[in-house]
Amino acid sequence: MQRFTFAGRTCVITGAAGGIGAALTLELARRRAVLVLVDKDTDGLAGIAKMARDLGATDVSTYEIDLSDGADRGDLAAEVSSRLGGADLLINNAGVTLSGTFEQNRMADVEWLLEINLHAVLRMTKAFLPQLLARPGSHVVNISSLFGLIAPPGQVAYATSKYAVRGFTEALRHELAPRGVGVTVVHPGGVRTNIALNARLSGTDADGAQAADNRHFHETALTLPPEEAARQIVAAIQSRRPRLVITxxxxxxxxxxxxxxxxxxxxxxxxxxxxxxx
Known part of the structure; x- marks a missing residue:
């Protein structure tokens, strides 16, 4: 399979308004990609889209979408196909986490997390797969996590989703390799994003212990700049690496x-x- 090139190629990125997604957006903008940015943060999307245009992106479109709503994303795929001819690269990056043990977690919160971290990955991939198969040399990237490789206590829901993303991506890679579509699973560990600070407090947190643990994890464990993670991911896409573990x-x-x-x-x-x- 030939190296992936970005100039003029249509790249769909979920969770594009912040963290690794925003860093990927800017990295691809520098490479003159056509960008389709998905996030529920309207202001964040507008800001990152402006930066991408200033950096030289060929075209930038934004879609305010809450990936927890369970929609099949067929309407988004149809619009990308109609306006841009289809997607060449799909990056399923959006993700959330919960704090607390499984005993503490509310099932409604677990289901919310699984909808965003796992089911949205499946829905987006299913919606865009016909376009990817029709465009030679296309590629899919699914962002798993270090916690798709190890499963620490206090991360039952998150690890469940990320192990599932890993399995889905590896099986998908084996299915699509004969069709000329590249697939990469990414396992970031310790990247400086706000995922821990934004963790939903699930269950009781009367003494503030969960929130304090989240702050401590953010300050001590998340140290790699997202820009460096984005550079590594882009290099992995270019070289068609099947698996990338960051840090x-x-x-x-x-x-x-x-x-x-x-x-x-x-x-x-x-x-x-x-x-x-x-």
Missing amino acids: KAARAADLLARVMPARYWSISERVARTRKLT
């Missing part, structure tokens, strides 16, 4: 989980305690 810490955690699948978390906790003592 050395994430790659180390992935290796540990594969070598010691039953013990990786207890080992990780022991290492963390040792570091606190030194």
